[in-house]
Amino acid sequence: MIKINNLYKSFGDFNVLNGVNLTVEENKILTIIGKSGTGKSVLLKSIIGLIEPDGGTIEIDGIDATGFDEEEFNKFIRPKMALVFQEGALWDSMTVAANIDLALQIQKHLGVVERKNRIKESLESVGLKDIENVYPGELSGGMLKRVAIARAIAMRPKYLLYDEPTTGLDPVLSNVINDLIKKINLEMGITSLIISHDIQGVEKISDYTAMLNNGKIILMCETKEMWNQDNQIFTDFIRGKII
Numbered sequence: 001m002i003k004i005n006n007l008y009k010s011f012g013d014f015n016v017l018n019g020v021n022l023t024v025e026e027n028k029i030l031t032i033i034g035k036s037g038t039g040k041s042v043l044l045k046s047i048i049g050l051i052e053p054d055g056g057t058i059e060i061d062g063i064d065a066t067g068f069d070e071e072e073f074n075k076f077i078r079p080k081m082a083l084v085f086q087e088g089a090l091w092d093s094m095t096v097a098a099n100i101d102l103a104l105q106i107q108k109h110l111g112v113v114e115r116k117n118r119i120k121e122s123l124e125s126v127g128l129k130d131i132e133n134v135y136p137g138e139l140s141g142g143m144l145k146r147v148a149i150a151r152a153i154a155m156r157p158k159y160l161l162y163d164e165p166t167t168g169l170d171p172v173l174s175n176v177i178n179d180l181i182k183k184i185n186l187e188m189g190i191t192s193l194i195i196s197h198d199i200q201g202v203e204k205i206s207d208y209t210a211m212l213n214n215g216k217i218i219l220m221c222e223t224k225e226m227w228n229q230d231n232q233i234f235t236d237f238i239r240g241k242i243i
């Protein structure tokens with residue numbers, strides 16, 4: 001379980017996270033929605049240790065990781081987590097296999113053969129075959145997203161964080177990615193935290209939905225109850241009204 005308590009983060013005078021409380025239950029999919037620039041990516045990056053919060057705690061399986069130095073974080077927390085970045089974050093100068101391998105090399109106990117097998121397996125599980133030697137520049141946007149997801153699942157994480165996995169994709173490809181996220185959650189038992197603007201997708205795959213607004217989680221509900229909420233900011237947002 002990931003338990004975030006009273007998390008604060010500012011950049012200069014700008015308070016981005018202003019006391020975030022959030023629990024991500026095991027084996028579930030939780031989606032965070034919220035306006036652009038509201039701190040969703042900052043929240044994910046804080047969970048995965050790329051941003052240091054100013055206050056509050058982030059407990060991963062009961063361990064508060066916020067005070068950890070890099071070495072402790074890499075030892076206790078990093079192996080449990082992977083992030084699918086908003087921008088995909090693949091190296092253009094490296095093949096697909098080399099991109100995934102670079103991430104796998106962090107897990108020092110894995111030998112060359114095992115890494116190779118993991119690369120093949122993870123690409124297959126996102127529906128991509130025989131693209132190990134292709135360069136990212138030769139792939140479509142949907143394929144790039146799937147490679148980024150393959151790289152994340154190759155790490156065999158317990159928790160998988162996705163930053164806007166369907167943004168920029170057409171509706172058909174968005175469906176493919178959403179179905180893939182659900183499949184990964186169900187078949188591999190990976191707890192997933194997604195940031196998304198794709199309300200239809202959210203509705204289809206996530207167990208819980210939470211909204212970040214003005215630096216706080218203003219509402220969290222079971223996704224199947226999302227249309228029955230009486231929080232005006234939340235209901236206006238999911239109906240696409242300007243807030």
Ligand SMILES: Nc1ncnc2c1ncn2[C@@H]1O[C@H](COP(=O)(O)OP(=O)(O)OP(=O)(O)O)[C@@H](O)[C@H]1O
Pocket residue numbers: 011016034035036037038039040041042043086
């Ligand atoms: N490293 C940083 N240094 C300074 N400001 C930052 C940094 N990272 C994020 N910010 C600021 O924090 C705010 C929240 O950014 P964030 O990327 O989390 O928004 P978001 O909710 O993910 O938006 P979007 O939906 O557009 O991706 C923005 O105003 C951004 O400029």
Ligand SMILES: [Mg+2]
Pocket residue numbers: 040041042086163
């Ligand atoms: Mg973002």
